[in-house]
Amino acid sequence: MNVLLDERLSVHSDRERVFEQRAERICDDLQYQGYSIQPACLPVDILTALQEQVRTLDANEFFRAGIGRNTQHHTNDFVRSDKVCWMTGETPTGKAWLDWAEALRVAINRRLFMGLFSFESHYAWYQAGAYYKRHYDAFRGQTNRVLSVVVYLNSDWAADDGGELVLYKDAEDREGLRVTPLAGTLVVFLSEEFPHEVLPAKRDRLSIAGWYRVNASSSDTLDPPR
Numbered sequence: 001m002n003v004l005l006d007e008r009l010s011v012h013s014d015r016e017r018v019f020e021q022r023a024e025r026i027c028d029d030l031q032y033q034g035y036s037i038q039p040a041c042l043p044v045d046i047l048t049a050l051q052e053q054v055r056t057l058d059a060n061e062f063f064r065a066g067i068g069r070n071t072q073h074h075t076n077d078f079v080r081s082d083k084v085c086w087m088t089g090e091t092p093t094g095k096a097w098l099d100w101a102e103a104l105r106v107a108i109n110r111r112l113f114m115g116l117f118s119f120e121s122h123y124a125w126y127q128a129g130a131y132y133k134r135h136y137d138a139f140r141g142q143t144n145r146v147l148s149v150v151v152y153l154n155s156d157w158a159a160d161d162g163g164e165l166v167l168y169k170d171a172e173d174r175e176g177l178r179v180t181p182l183a184g185t186l187v188v189f190l191s192e193e194f195p196h197e198v199l200p201a202k203r204d205r206l207s208i209a210g211w212y213r214v215n216a217s218s219s220d221t222l223d224p225p226r
């Protein structure tokens with residue numbers, strides 16, 4: 001075999017092997033504890049491209065985040081004060097991210113039979129002082145968001161910069177688990193099971209938040225993508 005082709009093939013399969021290992025760890029965690037926290041999980045080339053893209057986004061492209069869906073959608077300063085910009089596959093960077101999320105969807109379905117059907121995600125920009133109070137991403141029976149995903153885009157996040165995600169084990173838990181929003185860390189959790197909050201940070205905090213959904217469309221109600 002041509003040496004160059006041979007090398008390219010082995011690089012490709014290395015990447016796939018690394019992905020499979022990470023997906024396996026995420027699935028193990030989901031199976032046994034319902035959440036997974038994986039530092040340095042996103043491939044560095046995709047992470048770097050996302051960091052660059054979010055840096056070049058104009059402030060006008062971010063909108064004040066709302067709560068609830070459709071007709072209940074409204075903004076509420078008391079609950080959250082981040083700004084969001086929905087991801088699309090129109091740029092190579094957006095597509096690389098969505099392809100990665102799609103590969104994870106397939107891997108999770110194969111292993112855990114969760115029936116994940118679609119994925120939606122947005123960049124989130126928490127300006128210094130911004131927060132998202134304790135909340136669930138989904139309420140049992142009211143939504144088809146089943147698995148929440150967060151990836152952080154902040155290089156050099158210092159211990160005293162704040163902005164941790166606090167993931168609570170259940171409705172009673174007041175202590176929670178603190179996650180530093182450091183670039184490349186991935187957090188995945190069952191949307192209906194884990195209340196969580198974002199603490200205010202001393203500096204801008206950038207991330208992607210996404211949700212895998214099950215298909216809730218029926219013949220007379222078309223399920224909207226967000």
Ligand SMILES: O=C(O)CCC(=O)C(=O)O
Nearest residue numbers: 132137150165198207209
């Ligand atoms: O950015 C995070 O750490 C979590 C964001 C979040 O909870 C959400 O967007 O629903």
Ligand SMILES: [Fe+2]
Nearest residue numbers: 135136137196
């Ligand atoms: Fe959330």
